Amino acid sequence: MRQTSPSAILVGLPGLAEEPLPMSETMPAPLSDLLRALPVDRIALESLQMRLEYWFLTEVLVWSTLGQLAVIAAALLLARLTARPLREALVRAIARRRQPEQSLRRLTLLVAATAFPIVAVLLLWFAMAVAAGPDWPRLLISTVAHLLTAWIVIHIAAALIHDETLSRLVALFAFGVATLGILDLLGPVMAALDRLGVEIADVYISVLSVLKAMVLLAVLLWLATVLARVLEQRIHHARTLTPSIQVLIGKLLKFSLIAIAFLVTLRSIGIDLTAFAIFTGALGVGVGLGLQRTVSNLISGIILLMDKSIKPGDVIEIEETFGWVSSLGARYVSVTTRDGKEWLIPNEDLITTRVINWSFTSDRLRLPLPFGVSYNSDVRKAMDLAVEAAGEEPRVLKEPAPVCRVMGFGDNSVNLELRLWIRDPVAGVVNVRSAVLLRMWDKFHANDIRIPFPQRDLHIKDADDLVAALGRLRPNASAGGGETAEIGRRPEP
Incomplete structure (x- = not known):
């Protein structure tokens, strides 16, 4: 088979052979047989093959x-x-x-x-x-x-x-x-988008600049959020800072990073930040009218963090909600109750509503357990048994020690009150009450200390009218198929 350069076998190009080579000399025999069997123009296929070879040799193998x-x-x-x-x-x-x-x-x-x-x-x-x-x-x-x-x-x-x-x-x-x-085409498309825009206060804002600002803002906000979380974790591990100061610094850092992201985005568009003086005044009016509650909650949250009245971990009670503060947010405080519910209480409510902070000055909490014993029981022994039952509970503090006091003499019992202290109200209050009361119950039964229940003695001076009235009702009850009770006069003593 004779060798022919690719530049000499192209059809229709200047300086090339006018007659195409036989198919058997330009391609393998199986491919030649296949092309002969196809109902296509053999010359066109040869031309396409030659052009592909020329492109491969001139564009690829260079x-x-x-x-x-x-x-x-x-x-x-x-x-x-x-x-x-x-x-x-x-x-x-x-x-x-x-x-x-x-x-x-x-x-x-x-x-x-x-x-x-x-x-x-x-x-x-x-x-x-x-x-x-x-x-x-x-x-x-x-x-x-x-x-x-x-x-x-x-x-x-x-x-x-x-x-x-x-x-x-x-x-x-x-x-x-x-x-x-x-x-x-990226350059021409960007140039076309840059020509589409408007001029506002000597600042030209194009479609391209807006698209760039949107992408930049999305990236900067994500980076600001991630960086704020990392810094909050670092601050959270700082032992020298109180929980309130940790939360306050974390929130201020987050707000600052987000504000920097917006300012950088605005500067990337070419907007002069000094032009926002008038806009800031209008924004203040809008905040005063439409965002009053939101800003109030924000300011209230900062006040709560600065005066340290409520901090993460505190056990608080507001209205009918009792639980511990799990987190302090910019708009609300998250309070988790013992049943697993998480209440989101606005910061403003914690400022304007009466709040009971059970762990404000100390994490110790005193629990009163009122109870009563029968007048026929040994009251002093009952008091000692109650104190002993409280001392056996692991969560009850040894100092201050549990005490029992006589609160008064009631209609049916001698009223007593057991007072004990715990240090972990977050772990529950009702469970401690229940455990101590069960221990008292066992000790009272073992020592013949009786807990009375309310009772009344009813003395009827004359029952004649009552017996007559009930007697008239007896036939009606019998006719209705109901049960009747035999009522008679108790013999005179």
């Missing part, structure tokens, strides 16, 4: 394309070598933290899992930046870099964003940007 393929292969190989140590370092770093913030932990583990494509895309973008200086060919590198970047963004967004609709929007945005970058 030094520029081979150089880009070599750069891509080197980037993938280097990423493969460095991804594993980087992944292990990230896993060790997150494992050394005692209680890492969940969002930070999830992001770190996600970056560790995708370390290979992240390192590869960074190397490819670096290669593109280097090739842009001497204007070297970089179309193939750009295509692979854009596709890898879109895949990383979509993968991370799907893992971090729980909202399916928002996750799909992020994926569509990333894929669209990658497609425009591959087709080299």
Whole structure:
């Protein structure tokens, strides 16, 4: 078979052979037989094959394309070598933290899992930046870099964003940007979006700047939230700060970071912040009218944190709600009751309503247990048994010691009250009362101490009219099939 260069076998190009070569000389025998059997134009197929060969030899098997393929292969190989140590370092770093913030932990583990494509895309973008200086060919590198970047963004967004609709929007945005970058249309599209805009108070706001601001604000708000949570955890472990100061500093840091995120976003658009003086005054009027309760709760929360009247861990009682403060928010206080209910009480209510803080100055709590014994029982012995029963309960404090007092003489019993102290009201109050009362019950039964119940003696001086009235009702009751009772006069003593 004679050898022919690709430039000499193209049909229809200047300087090339006018007669196409026989099919048997330009392609393998099985393919030639297949093409002969197909009902197609043999000359057109030969022309298409020749053009494909020409494109492959002039566009693929050239030094520029081979150089880009070599750069891509080197980037993938280097990423493969460095991804594993980087992944292990990230896993060790997150494992050394005692209680890492969940969002930070999830992001770190996600970056560790995708370390290979992240390192590869960074190397490819670096290669593109280097090739842009001497204007070297970089179309193939750009295509692979854009596709890898879109895949990383979509993968991370799907893992971090729980909202399916928002996750799909992020994926569509990333894929669209990658497609425009591959087709080299990203620059023209951005220029067109930049020309669409309006001018407000000597500030030109375009569609492109608004889109950039939205993306920047979303990223900055997420970073501010994660950073605020990390700082709150650090502050929470500071032993020298009280719980109220810890919460106050954490809230102020969070508000400050969010405010910085908004200010940076506004500056990125080109808005002069000094122009917000008039807007701030109008906003103050709007706050005074429409957001009065919200701002009141916010200010009340700051007051509660500053005066330390209520802090996390306190056992409080407000109206009919009894529980312990689990968290202090910007708008409300979370109070968890013994039955597992979590009440969200507005901060303003804690300022304007009477609140019982059972652990304000001390975490000790005195429990009164009133009871009564019969007049025929030994009262002193009953008091000693009650104190002994309280002393046997593990949660009852030894100091101050339990005491029992005589409160008065009632109609049916001698009224006593057992007073005991506990240190952990968060663990429950009713359960301590129940345990002590059960111990008292056992000791009273073992020592013949009687607990009376209310009773009344009814003396009837003359029952003649009552017996006559009941006697008239007896026939009616018998006719109705009901039971009757024999009522007679008790003999005179």
